[in-house]
Amino acid sequence: MIDWPMLSAIGLGHFCLAVLAVNILHGIGVPEGTPTRVVKVLSLTFLATVSVGMALLVASRPWESWPVMARGYAIACILVGCVGLPATTLARLLRKQPPGVRGGVTGVDLTRSIPRDELIGPAKDSFWLRIPGNQAFRVELSDWEVEHPGLPEPLEGLRILHLTDLHLTRAYSDRFFEAMIEQAEGFEADLIAFTGDLIDDAALLDRVGPLLSRFRGRLGRFAILGNHDYRTDAEGAFDALRSAGFEVVEGRWSSIEADGTRLAIGGTSAPWGPLPERSAEPGAGFRFLLSHSPDTLPWASRIGVDLMLSGHTHGGQYRLPLFGPVLLPSRYSRRYDRGFFRRGPTLMYVSQGIAAQHPIRVNCPAEISRFTLRCAPRRSAGARPHSARESIVVRG
Template sequence: MVPTLLFYAAFAIGEAVCLAVAVNVTHGYPWRVRWVEKATLIILAACGVVSFELTRRYWLVPVSEWPTLLVGFAVACCLAALVGLPLATYARSRRSRSWREIPRERRDALQDAPRHEFIGDGPRSWMLKLPGNTSLHLETHDWSVTLPQLPAEMDGISILHLTDLHFSRAYDRRYFEAVCDVASDMPADLVFVTGDLIDDSECIEWIAPLLERLPGPLGRFAILGNHDHHHDMERIAAAVADGGFTVLDGEVATIDLNGRKLAVGGTCAPWGPDIPDAAIPPADFSMLLSHTPDRVYRAARQGWDFILSGHNHGGQIRLPVVGPILMPSVYSRRFEHGFFRVSPSLMYVSQGVGAKHPIRYGCTPEISRFTLVRAAAQAPRDQAAPQRAWVGR
């Protein structure tokens, strides 16, 4: 009986792993329909019913008597549980160790705030009342990032990054006011917002008065996200612009800084237009705002120096050791959160501020500020990388 139980446990865990990967990958594609979420729930329920029936039917039947297709499926699920999941978990631990070496200051930004006042009256507000839910436990991160290719004239430039605000009435507006107050107390040269501002059209009017609180003397730039595409995008973009931000949609802006040129690009691809290679101007350093980290390989081929993304919310629910399970990415859990190096680019993936379904366990919302530092021992940029001629080269 014990071997049978172990076999069925591996079978069940492996099936859950395969389903999670399938859900993650399919949700990484630019579906433009609103029923995808409901369809996913229906499919998962159907899979659960089928699994229950298979378990009931074959519980005490020797595997040798199982249909061939069922044996093949069971073997694949067991391999996913016993090989795939441990390898993926090990790879995740290696990635997390590498980026945690980057210096950071971290604090609980709203620990003295009356969090119960941040819960709204929208349809999903009950989720914020779940025991242990950390959706209102905002953290701020101050990172010091050394980039050898950074020109000396840009040494010490700072960036404030917010993403995935997901304005909705599940949250009280006072929560987002508190978030923006915290962000405004983190002065930076540049302010970037990387998409998914809206989950409730009635909250579009919140955008301008909240975003205008965020000073950025060298520039303020924003992109939209896939959730914004489910609403009135033109109205959302206009509200962001009214808040003092330049909205980039497959475009690149340039900033002259102490005689050097900084390029800032923005894309919501694959839901919006990508940035064509020909549209990228020569620059001494380049930053890309990409709503999803899935574009990192294309961005690296284009030569972007520093990439800021969100979209994945860090998985929202992270299990001990295993980490997140569900994540809307064609690469599944590969770009969970934190720093990733895809040469020659460095990318940071934020856990975001809000969520359509405001449930977070082991995954707090965040605002990050980055101070870019030039490595003192490096040769001048023009000598270090003369062979790459387009973005930042």
């Protein structure tokens, strides 16, 4: 007789471990030249083999006669499914907004002003955009005021517009990308930041200039690449961003004079691209990092970055009620999904991005963000320094 409760507990835990493995695999950066499909096929084959093997054991043999390794894995699955999953879900639900962060989100449905068919491109996978419930044509305009204790007084009121994960692909029409940029243009900003994944189709590089050259920031426009840019055409993406008026700070530091104080701006798409050399960082009153992946937060904290903006995760793209995201390409799995996170002196924000290679979103619309920085009261000389421990907070 099949022990259905045991099989269910093992199956749930095995699913959680499989998700963890897939997320980490897609977050660590597969060696260049390794076909993505090969990695996916091998991963799915391994997971399916383990799943079938465990099911056969539960169905055909009593627990006492299981091989030691099989029993050990089964116990691990039960603990993960019955203890780990509820604990992490509860922790996610109990997240709180950080002190000094105010603002909110305005939702916009592009189909209210533009017919859906005009937003859909000619690619084969554009059929996803016709499925009811797909929120790919919704965008959340996030407008935040952030108090930061490390902000020099001359930078009080500095406004940063954050764009990420444009993913130029034929699944969406040109009108879709134009509409998204029009929404972003509604935010006035001093500095424009783009954090990678510009393209999924190199043939669309000529669209970058007309889209991104429309932005004006009195302190400049800065950009980095993402893993999809490296996969598609890194050199082409680099040139397109420069032609659109952006300074590409991929793997390096730059600095600007902003209202009488120096602002250091660094960029990285690690692990797919290089980290900026710490020794090359210009002396500055405030350090701002563009990082495609949020996984560089521990590194950023160690070198004293004040503010870090990231994308890459898309917020998970499909989020289940209560549970949150399932698949999220990060070596930390679902930890850095979206919103504000703090580690030591570094405050990070992870955006859900604009588009995606696979054009489907559920409970996770696109996002365009603006941050207005405010000076926060500084700690007294006798106050405790920033803890290296991490605090995690919701988007809002």
